[in-house]
Amino acid sequence: MTILATAPPAHRPPRRPAEGEPNGSRQHGSRQHGAGPDAARRADQGRAARAxxxxxxxxxxVSAPDRADPIDLIDRQSRSRVxxxxxLRYQRMTESPFRFYRGAAAIMASDLAATPTSGLTVQLCGDAHLLNFRLLASPERRLVFDINDFDETLPxxxxxxxxxxxxxxVIAARANGFGSAERRGIVTTAVGAYRGWMHRFATMTNLDVWYAHIDVDELAPRLTDALGKQASKRVSRATSRARSRDRLRAFAKLTEVVDxxxxxxxxxxxxxxxxxxxxGRDRDLLMRWLSSIVEEYSATLSAxxxxxxxxxxxxxxxxKVVGVGSVGTRCWVALLLGRDDGDPLLLQIKEAETSVLADHLSGSAYxxxxxxxxxxxxLMQAASDIFLxxxxxxxxxxxxxxxxVRQLQDWKGIAEPERMDPDGLALFGRLCAATLARAHARSxxxxxxxxxxxxxxxFDRAVGAFAEAYADQNEADHAALVEAVRSGRVSATAP
Known part of the structure; x- marks a missing residue:
């Protein structure tokens, strides 16, 4: 998603909401939600948490002296996988520090458990790295920007x-060769956008927060006004690509006619x-087993x-193999046909394991x-897949x-941070931050x-410092995995 690559400089934390304003907030943003005793009590609770x-x-x-071996943590996850x-999972994680980071949510969860928290709880994504924010289709066939991965979600x-x-x-910015000042500006701008949007959501009614979303077709003219005609072209290309990534494209790419x-x-x-x-018999048994999943899961859908x-x-x-951190989990795709070959439905059936956060939090209600x-x-998405x-x-x-279970592909646009300049990554960060704040405000x-x-x-500057320090830790952990592969401690093979 390179539509953000020509963003204006944004190296100071914004005092006003960032680009990517969720629909509904402009109309109601000035009305104080719950501006009475209860709101005052809740605000006092938030300020008191600073103590x-x-x-x-x-x-x-700071890496703890008794910090768990990162390779052991990854290996522990792998024991339950195919x-x-x-x-293949290890091979993908060795490719770069960013790819390692995508597969290292369990390592970071263990490290975050030792950091200070305000005691204020939300529904966590659990793996909120920037590639888990993308363009998606709403049930109303509108293109929206939202979080896409919830494998680790937990309060x-x-x-x-x-x-x-x-x-x-920070990791993406380092991969692009950005300097320390540019990285600091990108991160503090994004965290400042999260802060600004949380203030905005605090003034909105519960229903206004719930209905808030980022509609790409409505966002595009605002970006064009701010960034000019070149941005307009990039917006158009990105949205066109996302809309082309639909079930018919996946059907043509992933299937063939046999007999x-x-x-x-x-x-x-x-x-x-x-x-x-x-x-033979093993194939028939697996076919019946998978068919039973599709048939029985339908009971969790609305009528x-x-x-x-x-x-x-x-x-x-x-x-099917998916992602980086998910490689090795049992993931299947199902091909269904409606009236004819021009009416396909592709479903992804993905194994859900215990969240990597569960060892450090109170656990799930489910x-x-x-x-x-x-x-x-x-709870976190503004609009979810109808077959979820x-x-x-x-x-x-x-x-x-x-x-x-969900649809395999439905208008998905994926960011390409390696093609973004500092201003583009800063603007993309602000868009993700607005989305994350909205998701947190819902719960x-x-x-x-x-x-x-x-x-x-x-807070913006503090998280910026943390992010730099943890990016150092991630690089060290990535190097440890590379060494583990070189020494034969773990095996990594390319596809």
Whole structure:
């Protein structure tokens, strides 16, 4: 998503809301939500939290003497995954510090557990790095900008998401060769945007916060006015690319006709049709097992969406590799057809494991990890996929496994930070920060958090310092994985 690459300089934390204003906030932003005794009490609670967790204290990060071995943490996750795919996960994580960071949420969760927190809780994304913010389709067929990954979602300290996001900006900026002053400006601008938006959401009614979203078609003219015609062209190209990444494109790319029937096309190890994983009775058993997941998960959809799903028939399944941190989890794609070959539906059936945050927080209200993911996504996203649901099944290996299901591809636009200049990354950071603040405001106390943050830049600068320090730690951990591969401690193979 390179539409932000020509943003104007933004090296000072904004006092006013950043670009990417969620719909609805301009109309109601001046009306103080709950401006009575309860609001005052909540604001006092936020300010009082500074006593136990001063805002300057968020700058601190020092590797503890008894810090867990990062390779052990990654290896512990790998033990429950598909063995033949684990080396691919390690190979992807060795490619760069940023790719390592994408797979190292468990390591950072362990480190964040030792940092100060305000005691104010929200629904966390749990993995809020900048590539988990992207263009998506709403059920109304509007292109929106939102968070996209909720595998680690859990209630917890809002600061953890902010720090993981801020650190991802530093790592991306270092990869692009930006200097320390540029990196500092990018991060403090983004954190300042989060702070400014949390203040804005604190003045809005609960329903206005809930309805707030970033509509790309409405955002584009504002960016064009601010950035000029070149930005307009980039906005148009990015939105066109996102809209082209739909189910028909995925259908054409991932399937082929075999003996007159549509089937998934093999692209091992990234996409392996069920017919190439097993033959005979084992293949039939796996086919029935996967079919039962799709059939039974529909009970978690609303009645109208169950009716829509029932209009499609199952045709084929394949195992699919996704992401970096998720490599090795059991992930399947299902091909369904409606009235004909021009009416495909592609569903992703992804294993949901225990959140990496669970060892450090009070845990989930949901016993089913798939339901945990879906509930967190519905709470944090402005508009979720109409086929989003979950299911628990007895695995063919005898272990119970939780899955969540959603469409495989539906108007997705992915950021390309490596193509952004400092101004572009700064503007993209502000857009992500506005989105993160809105997601947190839907589940947390925006009045208390805004009061804790205050009107100055103390918190912004503190998180900027933390992000630089943790980016150093991430580079050291990446180097440790590279050495572990070189020494044979772990195995990494390219696809």
């Amino acid at each position: 136990s967790a001063p805002r300057r204290a968020h700058a601190e990060y 063995p033949e795919l684990v080396p 917890g300290p809002w600061e953890w998401d902010v720090k993981r996001f801020a650190t991802s900006l 007159g029937e549509r089937r998934f096309a093999a692209d091992p190890p990234l996409l392996v049709p069920i017919s190439e994983l097993h033959t 109208d969406r169950r009716s829509l799903l029932a209009r499609y028939r199952l045709v084929d399944f394949a195992r 016993g089913n990890q798939g339901e945990r993911v879906v509930a967190g996504q519905r 649901g979950w299911q628990r099944v007895d695995g063919l290996d005898g272990h119970k496994r939780d899955f969540y 947390g106390d925006s009045i208390a958090i805004a009061a804790y943050l205050g009107g100055g830049t103390t």
